Amino acid sequence: MKVCIYGAGAIGGYLGVQLAQSGADVSLVARGAHLAAMQQNGLKLLIGDEERVVKVRATDKPSELGVQDFIIICLKAHSITGAIDAMKPLLGSHTRIVTAVNGVPYWYFYKHGNQFEGRTLESIDPGARQWNELGPERGIGCIVYPATELEGPGVVRHVYGDKFPVGEASGETTADVQNLSKLLEAAGLKAPILDRIRDEIWLKLWGNVCFNPISALTHATLDVIASDPATRALAKAMMLEAQAIGETFGVKFRVDVERRIEGARKVGAHKTSMLQDLERGRPMEIDPLVTVVQEMGRMTGIPTPAIDSVLGLVIQRAKVAGLY
Known part of the structure; x- marks a missing residue:
């Protein structure tokens, strides 16, 4: 399975190192000095006194990476709409979008039921662009509990936590969410599947x-x-x-x-x-x-x-x- 971490900052970088060390086919989208450092020296994760360094494909041109099985979005939520066009080359018919972001995800009212079914939220998805262009059916919820810091370009420090609960909007335990959970757990993370994400x-x-x-x-x-x-x-x-x-x-x-x-x-x-x-x-x-x-x-x-x-x-x- 091909996994792209879109926004490989502190949390994204932590995920990237853990996934890469477990043998996952992972690539990172980042920018600026942080990207340059990762391309030159690899991505370093500091956990306590331990250093983990991985050489992993990192770019600011997502179109170079091809279609992905999972896109794990680790951007600040207010930055997602501006990244939609760059993200589109990563999307195939089977691609799932994992919203590892703070707050309410764009797909929140997909398969929600009752009178709110299909509603969009202007404050987090202006003009419903994420809903219309990424598609709510692609979304998988992911709650980020670890605390991490970007200590410097190409260097992430883990402060505490390793839990990333995941779940489908419908509450179903699909093959996709099972594969995602296994992928994260193989990387040494806790990723319980929740039926009420x-x-x-x-x-x-x-x-x-x-x-x-x-x-x-x-x-x-x-x-x-x-x-x-x-x-x-x-x-x-x-x-x-x-x-x-x-x-x-x-x-x-x-x-x-x-x-x-x-x-x-x-x-x-x-x-x-x-x-x-x-x-x-x-x-x-x-x-x-x-x-x-x-x-x-x-x-x-x-x-x-x-x-x-x-x-x-x-x-x-x-x-x-x-x-x-």
């Missing part, structure tokens, strides 16, 4: 919708946000709004809000991805993590006053920094 999407989104923007506004780490009474209460209010929306779509939350916040507190002095982007001058992932929940609230008629307020503030913060 949307529940897991929301469980991660539940924390992202509040902790990311609050951290970008306050510059506080997770332990501080979840311990300070004011920011903890704000996070809880945002999460309860999000939970009401998710449950309208049939989502089941397997932990309660207090336990979810406590889990974030126990992560410790961790900077969220949105805060890291702000500090490093990179576009902030606001629409896929926050605006999309507001949009889904509008779809369901559920008011989101706490989310609206924080979203307005973090968008203004990003605009002032030139990162939105």
